[in-house]
Amino acid sequence: MPKVHVTELVLRDGHQSLIATRMRTEDMLPICGALDAAGYWSLEAWGGATFDACVRFLKEDPWERLKKLRRALPNSRIQMLLRGQNLLGYRHYPDDVVRAFVTKCADNGIDVFRVFDAMNDLRNLRVSIEAVKAAGKHAEGTLSYTTSPVHGIDYFVAMAKELEAMGCDTLAIKDMAGLLTPYDTEKLVKALKAAVSLPIHTHSHATSGLASMVHLKAVEAGASMIDTCLSAYSEGASHPTTESLVAALAGTEYDTGLNLVKLQEISAYFREQRKKYWQFEMSGPQVDTRILVSQVPGGMISNLTNQLREQGALNRMDEVLAEIPRVREDLGYPPLVTPTSQIVGTQAVLNVLTGGRYKSVTNEVKSYLLGRYGAAPGKVNEEVKKLAVGNQEVITCRPADLLTDELDKLRGEAEGLAKSDEDVLTYAMFPDIGRTFLQERAAGTLTPEPLLPAESKEAASCPAIYAPSEFNVTLHGETYHIRIKGTGHGGEGQRPFYVHVDGVAEEVLLEALDEVEVTPGAAAPRKSAGGKAAAGGSKQRPRPTHAGCVTTAMPGTIVDVKVKPGDKVKAGDGVLVIEAMKMENEVQAPVSGTVVQVHVAKGDAVTPDQVLVEIQPE
Secondary structure (H helix, E strand, O other), X not given: OOOOEEEEOHHHHHHHHHOOOXXXXXXHHHXXXXXXXXXXXXEEEEXXXXXXXXXXXXXXXXXXXXXXXXXXXXXXXXXXXXXXXXXXXXXXXXXXXHHHHHHHHHHHOOOEEEEOOOOOOHHHOHHHHHHXXXXXXXXXXXXXXXXXXXXXXXXXXXXXXXXXXXXXXXXXXXXXXXXXXXXXXXXHHHHHHHHOOOOEEEEEOOOOOOHHHHHHHHHHHOXXXXXXXXXXXXXXXXXXXXXXXXXXXXXXXXXXOOOXXXXXXXXXXXXXXXXXXXXXXXXXXXXXXXXXXXXXXXXXXXXXHHHHHHOOOXXXXXXXXXXXXXXXXXXXXXXXXXXXXXXXXXXXXXXXXXXXXXXXXXXXXXXXXXXXXXXXXXXXXXXXXXXXXXXXXXXXXXXXXXXXXXXXXXXXXXXXXXXXXXHHHHHHHOHHHHHHHHHHHHHOOOOOOOOOOOHHHHHHOOOOOOOOOEEEEEEOOEEEEXXXXXXXXXXXXXXXXXXEEOOEEEEEEEEOOOOOOOOOOOOOOOOOOXXXXXXXXXXXXXXXXXXXXXXXXXXXXXXXXXXXXXXXXXXXXXXXXXXXXXXXXXXXXXXOEEEEEEOOOOOOEEOOOOOXXXXXXX
């Protein structure tokens, strides 16, 4: 028997960390036979951001993915990451939804549930762990590791004792940002071994360059399980390399029993398959020691990079990374892991891009400050709290105690679209995109986001810039936001361009009717354009001209319109809710007055240079 067991992360956290969770099921299944025979303790293949990515981007049914993986991995434990009372969404769910979700996960093939809470609030873990045990599955209680004035060894030891008392089978140290150092790991593992009898499982992202040393010191201190990722998707914001740690421990008392040659063959498959996802590759340094200060977790780095790129603000990453620890301190030092990493990260982005700290505050930050995610580990900044939520009362009970059962209500809302309990739960996780997914499935129109062809990669990375790569086009009264993502090779005067039109990926075939010589660095000549514009563009909206023009700080999608023409509003009243970077942000009236025109509706894509609502000031 191996003395150290290995959990392989290539099917979940590896690609979540490096290519924004974009690996498709069709690229997993062909290699599952080899993974199944490799001898891993478990294969992490579900949970985390995979559910969201399947529904939002890949247009795959996440439950069908799980069923297919279960059939393809008959001899392996399939492991998932579960966010306690948040499940796989970004809010707390009532207990009946939590129990139903865990039961269906178990029914469809999950064997091991790693259950964590972003706040390390044990009240948010109890129902999930009870449901896992009731289903006869393996419950892995989790310490969301972080450092702060309120987080130390005694804090985590006390938490571990409670998790053992809840009936957990193993204990995971989840170092989502790569903050553990080797000798701190040794001290923590030894303290936990002395306090609880549970096997200890270590998980550490390689972002800061310390994770392989962390695993080594952990096993020397008594940890018996480690998380690693095959080399095709390892290191950087991902995890230490499976092959490397297998080699490091081979022939010692910690030998994993895994075959290095077979692992390399599996990794070769993934390395080739990864090439098709080049457009989602995370940019930036392989080792980023800035993380030791910002504490941004590995799974968030690639998404944050993509989100800033979509805002045209990738050059402001350093500012965002510097702002994140300041926001975290203001909020009482929550660990940065989903959803708190998104809550803190998105607010930091807003603080940087809007030109003022807390000039715009997301609804999620407001809910956090009101205690609706759980108890803050440390003291929150009272000035920020007052600015965000005023004198509203902060709850002190378990947040889910304020929620009533809603499974029957969800079934009613999804009636006609949901064909199974699993469909109802998909709708429960993400009502808007879940409904859209179920509607498109029923209509037979599910279309995954396109994978740009390999030949456009070279053009996209070309350093010479001959023309704008992002611009607005106004045609027949409609304005379209165009971003060029790459270009392919054509023939006979034709060439394909891969663009985003109002955020929707499109391929445009351009046929040159004349030739214009352009000098590198010079502005491209302006030429008239013809042809049919892409469907689904946003309505042409006026540009802001006075103080009563309501705009958004960043591109997003309208999820709620709270006013109509004729309504009286006061400065600071919420008039719109916009989803950006997976977080909802209330847009407030800049002045007191009367609403004279609303230029948007729910579902519209909007950009910062547009007037969304017009108010006649008093």
